[in-house]
Amino acid sequence: MTAEVAVLGAGMHPWGKWGRGFVEYGVKAARAALADARVAWRDVDSIVGADTVRGGYPGYVAGATFAKALGWQGARVTSVYAACASGAQAIDTARAQILAGRADVVLVVGADAAPKGFFRPAGGERPDDPDWLRFRALGATNPAYFGLYARRRMAVHGDTPEDFAQVKVKNAAMGALNPYARYRKRVTSQEVAASAVVADPLRLLDICATSDGGAALVLSSMEFARRHGAADPVRIRAVSTVTPRYPRTVLDLPDIATDSARGAGPGAEKFRASIARTAYEEAGIGPEDLSLAEVYDLSTALELQWYEDLGLCGDGEAAKLLWEGATAPGGRIPVNTSGGLASFGEAVPAQAIAQVCEVTWQLRGQAGDRQIAGARVAVTANQGLFGHGSAVVAVR
16 A cells, blocks of 8 residues: 655746855745645644755755745754755655654755856865765766766667757757746757767767756645645655665766675666666556656766666667657657756756656646646656665656
8 A cells, every 4th residue: 555645736946047045946936835735834834955065054954944034933844965866855754754644734845056067076175985086086077977877878778979969859848848947948959969078978968057946845644635625636656765786786976886796796676777666666556657757867868768767668778769759748658848957957956856846737737838638647766876766656
């Protein structure tokens, strides 16, 4: 049996580079979610904030920071950090509080004010920190890793730069329809190919930017939702936050070594595939039941990898699925109807929450020109550094 919680409200602050603090973005998103839910802030039992490491001490205690900005009212508070999986951890924490009977209504908020250029570790000398070491010892920025992963797909599955470019073409077309997206312009594969090389074989338009932005959800118990007049709300049916299993034989930065498989042999299941499988099992569904998916497209090549890890196709078949149009609107399983990170960029604590905002609007039939007809079941998926799984299954 699965236990569900209702999504009463969803709200976002547009992504971009606005030059303001993360608190402003989070409060804007929170107020939008509360208005969408028709719930007053004073009636929220608990607030869960997804932390940012770029906001100083207020960013490390984001839950209390947002609570103060909204106006102290005595709610329980939790702050969580799991890199890019922070939003999913926040959703999971809120869901656990509701299912445990400790809260009827929980506000989940994540926001970030990102640096110009690529992300880098926090300051200081930390030779025992793999994230610090990968920059200092290897010079391996995030785009360098994305390029290595793309090269691996080319070597193992025969993917091409043209395949990668087509992912950007698809996502940019959807982002052009999304008022919250930072980049709202369609592109052609020729424009992708003509953009500057960043980390061979990936070009500028293959890689997501860093962005400011915020997202928020109001979650509640099903009983509260019924009392509140929401007879058929979107429901979160599963949240997967699993870790990898030994051995890990594919390099996954910031770790700069793999586990030896000499004594154990390669694992039967890759980490990202285990994230999806756990979510499916908890929700009692399979990939064949999905209406749409939102995935973590840090690069165009990584979106293709998620097709396989989510079970949308077999290993090495992602490019074929893409070119068939299966992952575009009107296809069998549309992916990144929001426009994805290709259109938004990374606002780290907000992005897993933003994924759930998008599928909520899709399942409600409120996605406007991006709407997928008859959407009933959706999955979101991403991954945080150091083995943080992140997937959410939502149904209507």
